[in-house]
Amino acid sequence: GESVGLHLPTLSVQEGDNSIINCAYSNSASDYFIWYKQESGKGPQFIIDIRSNMDKRQGQRVTVLLNKTVKHLSLQIAATQPGDSAVYFCAEAPERNTPLVFGKGTRLSVIA
Amino acid sequence: DAGITQSPRHKVTETGTPVTLRCHQTENHRYMYWYRQDPGHGLRLIHYSYGVKDTDKGEVSDGYSVSRSKTEDFLLTLESATSSQTSVYFCAISESSGQETQYFGPGTRLLVL
Incomplete structure (x- = not known):
């Protein structure tokens, strides 16, 4: 949980503001993408x-x-709330019937 | 956690001992996965299964083996645990691979002393 967040880029956002989390993917043939949220x-x-x-x-x-x-x-979160504080990952599906490839993640910290 | 349980949730073991982690699902999904998560590396795939008795290696499979004798259970075994295998282990499931969402279990925190 908490140790996962070490070395991650961090985005700090004021409560109520919008958040934008970015992800660069690697494979131009990827045709399916997912965003995940991971709480501590x-x-x-x-x-x-x-x-x-x-x-x-x-x-x-x-x-x-x-x-x-x-x-x-990119993932946009409107009216960010304290409960949105977490690590966010993107994942891509490089080709059919191969497992997802995950990004390293971004930590979102919401300032109350 | 989408009908996925992992056991144990926490384990401390000694170097050289075998360890088995269990993943159990109630969703009847065909695909099951084992990942490890470490700081600076994100989620890395260890092994996955695409059906009963059908498994394949992921990017970090050395030192690990898996078995799937029933649709609902996927076991991960560390044959002789090393300190480098200290990690958080996640199981995931999906109806199919690649083009479908994977749903994750709550994780197992393993410490190898």
Whole structure:
């Protein structure tokens, strides 16, 4: 849990502000992407996913944007709350029937 | 945790001893995975299974073996534990590989002394 956060990039955001967490993926052939949230001492939790035939997908307070040209994925969290404090990972599916590849993550710290 | 349990949740063991971690799912998903998570490395795949008795290696499989005799159970064995295997171990499941979401268990924290 808490030891996972060592050496990670950190984003500090004021409560109520919007957060943007970025992820660069490696394989231009990847066509499925997922964002996970991991709270201290817990397993990663699915937030939202997007397939490569889309540029944007919205969930509850979260939006994922996909830019295939520059192989970039972002997660936007609206009106960030203290409960959003966690490590966020992106994952990509390089090709069908191969396991996901995970990024190292970004720690989001919400300042009350 | 999507019907996934891991046991034990915490374990302390000594170098050279065998250790088995268990993952149990109630979702009847075909694919099961074992990852380790260490600072600076993120999630790294150890082994995965795509059906009963069907397994394959991940990127960090040395020193680990797995078995899947039933759909619901996936066992990870450290044949002779070393201090470098001190880590947090996560099990995950998915209906299929690649194009589907993986759901994670709560993790097992292993300390090898």
